[in-house]
Amino acid sequence: MSQAVAARPMRDLVTWPQEGYTRVPLQVFADHEIYSWEQDLIFRGPTWSFLGLEVEIPEPGDYITTFIGDSPIIVVRTADGGINALVNRCVHKGSIICYEPKGSRKRAHNFVCPYHNWIYDFEGGLKTIAFEKGIQDKGGMPEDFDKSKHRLIRLRVDTIRGLIFGTFPEATPPLRDYLGPVMVEHIERTLHGKPKILGRYSQFMHNNWKLYVENSRDNYHPSLLHAFFSTFKLNRLSAEGGTRQDDRNWHHITFTKRYTDAGDQAYDSGMIRAMKTNYGLKDPSLIDQWMEYPDQITNSIQSIFPGFVLQQILNSIGTRQIITRGTDKCELVWTLIGFEDDTEEQTYVRVKQSNLVGPAGLVSMEDGAIGNFVQQGIKGDLDNVAVIEMGGRGVGGMPTRATETSVRGFWKLYRELMGV
């Protein structure tokens, strides 16, 4: 149950600077032992991780495979319509049991390890061992082998608006308590219908997973690193925006209201067409949108500790799931969604705006490279620290985007969980 078996205690590995969460020791982005502890204390610790969308497993027996940190996970729809999550590791030799991204076991209602055909039910119980009694009374498992003592690790599962989350410990607070009311309300607001998957791809990044998490919470960088909006005069500097957090500062929302300076006429429910004459683009219809949300928020990025992001960029709605791939690599899985009751025109707008996001996204592609720039930069100076003081030295929501308050919020919970 541990990846940190060979690691020294965390307190021997890092001493956090006395300045607290305004400083981050750079070694946490490069150290293998710290990485092992993160698997145990964060990903298998008292946190909820995103596993997928309910719509991916509509029927009993439907399953998907995914990861929490490094741990392979099976998520399956049970006979009674519930959802179970199991560690995808056979108790015999440790092989993964399900090796496809998705599938269905609707007839058999079990999982069969491909190596020696050990068979498990959807609760993780070991039901059958091939040749358990041997062949012609020779071989087989010992008489006293107790199958009930060997089972797949089962996670707790909860859902919110079609998103599936899982956690390892019994002690993790319930999902809604873990998220807090501000985060719950925003998830329920963003996912206002029955989701429909429009596309899925991933971005492989050459940086530690935490550098991407920081990036997703850093609302200081977008207008500086992602120059697309400003170069083509697409952003209005007077647009209202800010940062929200739950009351423990674990999670984060940054939001913008693009049309706050445009008067009330922009807020009707129809399409808002970008005028060609006002922009540097030959085809500004790229940023045509409809006002999808009554709160008039046109951009929001919600980052849930440790590695989940829910995005609304104009009408581009999607989830991003961070999968750890070693100290200096991670993978970001993007799922772009619409809703069942979207009109054809609305789907078209979402498809067109897909140009803004993902590894080729006009306002997001740089995020795939910038973490690697940091990873390259810190190599010779792992005894040094990052400085995180934009917007002050505290945590908490702020009526501005010129702040790193939510990056500090991340490190606050990180330190609590890691005990440093």
Add this chain to the structure above:
Amino acid sequence: MNAKTPAGPATDVPVAVRDAIARLMTEYANAIDNDELERWPHFFTEQCLYQILPRPDYRQGRPIGIWFCDNRDMLEDRVSSIREVNVYEPHVYRHVISPAEITGMNNGAWTAQTSYIVVRTMHDGAMQVFSAGRYVDEIEVDGAIARFRKRIVVPDSPRFDTLVVIPL
């Protein structure tokens, strides 16, 4: 937009059409690989579709990939963005493409599919197979000039390393 490719090669394609299509394929790849991106939009008709739609989504008929331009102005905006805006480490592509399999005619355009491999070379010399897959095309041929009315790039992998700033 995700119509399945008609199966089987067309046998009665005029030589002049084959030549025009072969030339288009070669010039397209060379323009990108030789950093003449400004030529790229002109390989398309004014009303066109250029999309990068990974194989699993293409197979399932999902509409969203990583790149979607449905007119030439959008292609030109991409080029401006690559040149003036986006931040990335300098790198180049090298396309290797198969001969095109011309599969038939659809609404005045030739349909074709072509395999490709793109090797990406970074400024420090690091090289990798960046993408492999196929082009699913609709090509309008007017005399010696062929242009894409539709080019769907279908990479075999839905995973992209770091970023995709230059078109495939």
